[in-house]
Amino acid sequence: MAIPGNLLSPTTESIDPNTSGWTTKLNCTIGKGIGGRNGDGCLSVRSIAAGEMQARTVSSYPVVAGTVYYTFADTSGATSTGERIGIRWLNSSGGEISITWSLSTLTASASWHRVSVAGPAPVGATQAQVLLGSTEVGASVSHFWENVYLGAPIRTLGNLLPFNVESSEIDASGWTPEVNATISRQVPVVSWAATWYYAGGHTLAVTATSAGNAAAVTVDRPAVTPGVEYMAYAYLQPPTLSSVAWLELRFYDANGNQIQATRAVLAPPGTGFYRQLLSDTAPAGAATCGIAAGLDGAAAGQVLRLETVVVRAAPELVAGTVIPYANGSFEQSIGGWTVPTGVATLSRSTPWGAAGWAGSYSLRASSSTATASTLRSPKAPIPDGEGLNWRARIVTSVGAGAWSSVTVRTHWYDATGSSLGTSTGTVYGVPAGSWYLLTADGIAPDGATQAAVEVVATASSAASVLYVDAVALWQVLPLTAVEAVPADGYIQLTLRELPADYLISVYRITSDGARTLVRGADGLIDQQPIVSDAMVLEDHEAPLGVPVAYRIELYSSPGVLASTRTSDTVILTLADINTTWLKDPGNPQRNCLVVVQAAPEWERPIEQAAHVIRGRRNKVVLSGRRQGREGDLAIWTRTDAEREALHLLLDSGNVLLWQAAPGMGVDDMYVSVANISEGRIGRLAQEQWRTWTLPLTEQDMPVTTAVNGAAGRTWQDVVAEFATCQDLLDVYATSEDLLLDRRMG
CATH class of the missing domain: 2.60.40 (Immunoglobulin-like)
Structure with missing residues (x-):
């Protein structure tokens, strides 16, 4: 699958079906290897002699000076040192201006692992090439590359932090040491999935200067809104299995004073990279936020590495749920849950990844006896919810022992926090061996302004463990x-x-x-x-x-x-039968409503060959199949805005959908439009009406066309990347280009 936004061709990216996108640059020969992950092919770069060898893309790709570009590749080399990737900047004459190189990987590895780098195109740069480099111990040593990308930085949608804080691919300037630490970048050997494009090669390294606690914090402090819940996460690599590695979400007031901090401690199952999530609601007075990470009780020289650092608005576990993410996902703690009755004790599951449905952890309820216990979430507001139906949901799994029943219900409260009772609830049997989604509906009683989710779990044996995750409570709207x-x-x-x-x-x-x-x-x-x-x-x-x-x-x-x-x-109705829709199925933002001047006089051409047979009166005619309709549609546009919109619609040459009002004798029709004519309806220069003739040819419905859209992109993604409106004008030619993240150059 082609990497989205890649300037490289699919052949150059995946080295399938051949190596035509690559050529040698220094001390090597190239060939096609096998065993790749983005397709079977890979680029085999073989040394001619000991020392550094380099390969590069055959093509040069257009760039804009001052714009940040990003390149990465997956690579493999059992004995290679000095393994790195670079962007070679060229001027308009093809001359080399400079090279932005990544740091070299810390060790050699035969497994596929990632290298990457990003940097702004220097002054005078108009083109760029990708360079692949490694240093070999002798002649005829092969190094392998594939899954190569060059293009705009790949960012997590919705991330409040800029690209260089999320990834540290340019430098480490987005972070500063806070206590007993130094900051640097390193490229460890990490085997990310071939289709996981958010992780690169560079990681932020927080190194403990001496024994004790060590920490670093982001320099960037993006704006937040009080009362909004935010999620933070990062991939953390602890130095040892027993390390106390943590991530912290901090909120600051308008003067830069820290007013709240929420910490989540990683429970690592090993010393790889593990994604730690946490969330909290911005308090009153919060203006900005930041991320901190560190080690408690570190030994001198121990290193905590970070990758893909994100802070964003917390997602809903279910659309419309009133349970905050922190109280329903248990990624940092037990989420404020209590045991009002029974002997069960609550904790966060451990280690990372051992038990979790939404994320990497869950709520662990342990019962020492074969009795019933009630587990209760914190209260959540249900605005204007009285008299309406609400649905409670949990996802649960038996961790040990056995549970004879699990009841899910909702507990209602008034504005003062006084109990209004519980819903009847639904009783389930939960066998061992899997995760089960359990729901229960209930009508909020009069006066209810708050609610909590309750789980009544009855253990049928001592030392039983039940895991609960992905808790939600939402007003039930039509499916x-x-x-x-x-x-x-x-x-x-x-x-x-x-x-x-x-x-x-x-x-x-x-x-x-x-x-x-x-x-x-x-x-x-x-x-x-x-x-x-x-x-x-x-x-x-x-x-x-x-x-x-x-x-x-x-x-x-x-x-x-x-x-x-x-x-x-x-x-779906049409208010004026004299109007008609012209639509682009793949770009509905371009659809135009225009006035019909005259419907087409249709022709249906057919391919025929007439043969004269000697001695026969009549010709013999061989015919193909009669083709679809062809004709000229005459329309008017009434304003300059309609005229410009119609030009935008027609410029692409895409297959369009023509829809007229029912009863006009024309069915919905997919058409292609040939050479168009545009004329004035009078001699007055200020007259905005135009008359158009659109030659139409009937087409089949486009099957592979997809609807272009923002794909999750919001204004927050734009604000995080661009400081001023002028920065946007330098990158996007139109507002549609901004919507679709379609950049100039």
Whole structure:
């Protein structure tokens, strides 16, 4: 699979099917190896003599001076030293200006591991090449490379911290020592997944100067909003199994004074990299935040490494849940849970990864006797929730012993915190061997303003352990909702409570029973992976004036249908029958509503060959199949804005969807548009109306086209990367380019 945003061609990236994207630069020959991970091929670079050898891309790629570019590759070399990757900056004549090299890896390794570097293009640079380098002990020693990327920095969407703090690929300037530490960068041997593009080669190294506690903190302090819950995480590599490595989320007031700190301690199962998460709500008076990391009780010279450092708005475990992430995920602690009745004791599961459904930890409830215990979450507000139905959910697993029953219910409270009782709850039997999702619905009584999730667990043997994770409480909205948006010409379909790790297909069903797949961000939605429990789709290809419903099919695995849903019926209308929609299925932001001047006079061409047979009166005509309709659509645009929008729609040359009002004798039609003509309707220069002739040729519905969109990108991602509006103007030509992160050059 091609790396998103890669300037390199798929062949150069994956070395499949050949090595045509690469050439030698120093002391080497190249060939195609096998055993790669991004396709089977890899680049084999073989030394001619002992010493450094280098290979480079054949092509040079356009860059903009001052813009930061990032390159990485996966590599393997059992005996290599000086292993590194670089960006070679060239001027307009192809002359070398400089090279931005990564640090060398700390050790040699035959396993696939990552090297990377980032840096701004220097003044005068117009092109760049990727360099691959290593130092070999002798002649005919091979080093292997694949999965090579060059392009814009790959950042975690929503991260408040800039790229160089998240990754330390440029330098270590985003961090400062806080106590008993020095800061540097290192490139350890780490085998990241081939498709995990957020982790690079450089890591931040926090080295204890002397025995004792050591810590470092970010220099950057992004803005936060009081009352909003934020999540922080980083991959931590402790120096020893017994190390006390921690991550801390800090909040500061407008004067830079620290007013709150929340810490999570890593419980490492080894000395690799482990992602530690934590979250907390920004307190009153909070203006900025930061991240700190460190070691408690470190020995002199011990090193804590960090990779992929992120702080962002905390995600919801279920869309609309009122349980904060910290109280429902147990990544840093037991989340404030208590045991109001029973003998159970609570703790966070350990070590990292031993028991967890949402993240790497869960709540561990241990009962010393075969009795019942009640586990209760902290209270959470349920704004305007009285009289409404609420659903409590947990995901649970038996860790040891046995549990005869587990009851899930909701405990209600008024504004003063006084109990209003509990919902009836639902009783489940929980066998050993897997994780089970348990839910229970309840109506909030009059006066209820707060609620807590309760789990009544009955152990059937002594020394029993129950794990609880992914706790949520949310107002139950319709599983499937549909709404017509006639002003913009689409139907909005909202799907809730979708099962994780399932596949989904979405069909549009018209009154004649015809089923058509709906288009999404990855093309037609046909057994695509579910990435969120809530999904909002805009169907811009829905027909006008026709009753439409949607069928949703959920698959537990490819081809294995697990369940289906059907939406209500809705009709998309067109207010003015004299108007018509011209739509780009892959770019609905370009759709145009225009006025019809005259409908096409259709022709349906056919390929024919006429043969005269001697002695026969009639010719013999051999015909192909009659082709689709062709004709000229005459339209008007009424304003300069409509005219510019129509040009934007037509500029791409994409297949378009033409939709007219019902009863006009024209069915919805996919068309390509040939040479267009644009004219004025009068001699007055200020007249904005224009007359257009669009030569249309009927086309089949595009099958592989996907809907372009922000793909999770928000203004926070823009603010984290660009300081001023002028910086944006230097990178993006249009607002659409900004939306799609489509950069100049």
